[in-house]
Structures are given as C-alpha cells and as structure tokens.
Amino acid sequence: MNQVIKNNILMMLLSIILFVGGYLFLRLAYHVSDKMPFTQEIILVVLGTLATILITAMLLNKQTSVELEKEQSVKFIELKTETYRDLIDRIESIVLHRNITQDELIQLQFHTHRLAIVASPAVLEEYQKFLKVFHHQIAQDKHVSDTDEDLLAEALAKLTVHIRKDLVGELDEQSSKSASQIRRQILANAAEH
The missing domain is CATH 1.20.120 (Four Helix Bundle (Hemerythrin (Met), subunit A))
Known part of the structure; x- marks a missing residue:
C-alpha cells in the first residue's frame, strides 16, 4: 500500500513538473517558432500527449490498487x-x-x-x-x-x-x-x- 502511495506522489510530481515545464517551454517555443508554420501546433500536440500519458498512468495505478483491495x-x-x-x-x-x-x-x-x-x-x-x-x-x-x-x-x-x-x-x-x-x-x- 505504501508503494502505491509513493507511486501516486511520484506521478503527481511528474505531472506538476510537466505542466510547469510545458508552460515555460510553450511560452519560449511560441516566441521562437511563431515564424515557422505549424510548429506551435506540433508543440501543443506533444505536450497534450505527455499530459494524457501521465494522467492515464495515475488513473490506472489507482484502479489497480482499488482492484487489489477488492480482491x-x-x-x-x-x-x-x-x-x-x-x-x-x-x-x-x-x-x-x-x-x-x-x-x-x-x-x-x-x-x-x-x-x-x-x-x-x-x-x-x-x-x-x-x-x-x-x-x-x-x-x-x-x-x-x-x-x-x-x-x-x-x-x-x-x-x-x-x-x-x-x-x-x-x-x-x-x-x-x-x-x-x-x-x-x-x-x-x-x-x-
């Protein structure tokens, strides 16, 4: 059970780092890449994909712990x-x-x-x-x-x-x-x- 809590905390920290880092990177990327076509959209897709992966991992981790307790x-x-x-x-x-x-x-x-x-x-x-x-x-x-x-x-x-x-x-x-x-x-x- 402690391992599950540690994993959840780690996932939350990674999510926070991703969102803060992504925001800072987005601001920088917007200013640097506004002259190239579709670059901003590609950056948004990559960040959205990473955020989706982290959120899905957190939800699956929680679902697994609930299923183990139920079993x-x-x-x-x-x-x-x-x-x-x-x-x-x-x-x-x-x-x-x-x-x-x-x-x-x-x-x-x-x-x-x-x-x-x-x-x-x-x-x-x-x-x-x-x-x-x-x-x-x-x-x-x-x-x-x-x-x-x-x-x-x-x-x-x-x-x-x-x-x-x-x-x-x-x-x-x-x-x-x-x-x-x-x-x-x-x-x-x-x-x-």
Whole structure:
C-alpha cells in the first residue's frame, strides 16, 4: 500500500513538473517558432500527449490498487465462509456420531484457532458461550443425548446469528426484516427439528 502511495506522489510530481515545464517551454517555443508554420501546433500536440500519458498512468495505478483491495476483501470473505462452514460441519459430525472421541475434541480446538484468525469479535464471544455449553453438557460424559442435542442446537443457532451478521450483515440491513426478526427466525428454526 505504501508503494502505491509513493507511486501516486511520484506521478503527481511528474505531472506538476510537466505542466510547469510545458508552460515555460510553450511560452519560449511560441516566441521562437511563431515564424515557422505549424510548429506551435506540433508543440501543443506533444505536450497534450505527455499530459494524457501521465494522467492515464495515475488513473490506472489507482484502479489497480482499488482492484487489489477488492480482491483481498473477496478472498477474506471466502476464507471466513469456509471456516464457518467447516465449523458447522464439524459440530454436525460430532452430534451425528453421538459419542465424542478425543480426536473430535482436538479438531474442535483447532477450529477455535481458525476462528481466532477470521471471526469478528461478536462471533468469538458467542463461540465462547457455545463452547461453555458444549464442555459443560457434552464433553464431560462424551455422549450426545437428545437433551444435549437440543442445547447444542440452541447454542449453535445463537452462534449462527452472529456468523450471519459477520458475513451478510450489510445485506440484512438492506432487507425488509430487522436484525431482531432475523434472529428470532433463526432461533425458531433451530427449535423446530
């Protein structure tokens, strides 16, 4: 990013030098070449071409930096989405197996570290609450009962609300439903299984 700023400053300085130098050169060239036909027009064409090249270079440089930022943002959202999806898949796998192995607990710990890299603070906070439910209700006896499944579904639904807000919160703000309506709908869906 600093390189882009340095390039922009360099292009601006070159443009200023070109315009000031061009103005001085034009004044001198007008007085020297006013006796030769078309010389003044040729000088104007050359200066106009140079100015166009510098302005185009500045615009392309800015466009490139904007495209790079956009691409980084898209890649980061893809990474977040993949991490969240993997977490939900892991929890689904644990619940479906009913009996929790030590390997599954370790895999869940690694998901915690992956979340720490990409998740928003609200997701991390809600994930901590989910882990409390998981460890207090399920990990101690290493078995998922029907009651445990209900508790996990509710905790996961609350986590999903925050994950959704992290991924598509801006789209939800534009929708006709409020954040609280969306939250109630997600929690209601989790309760109906």
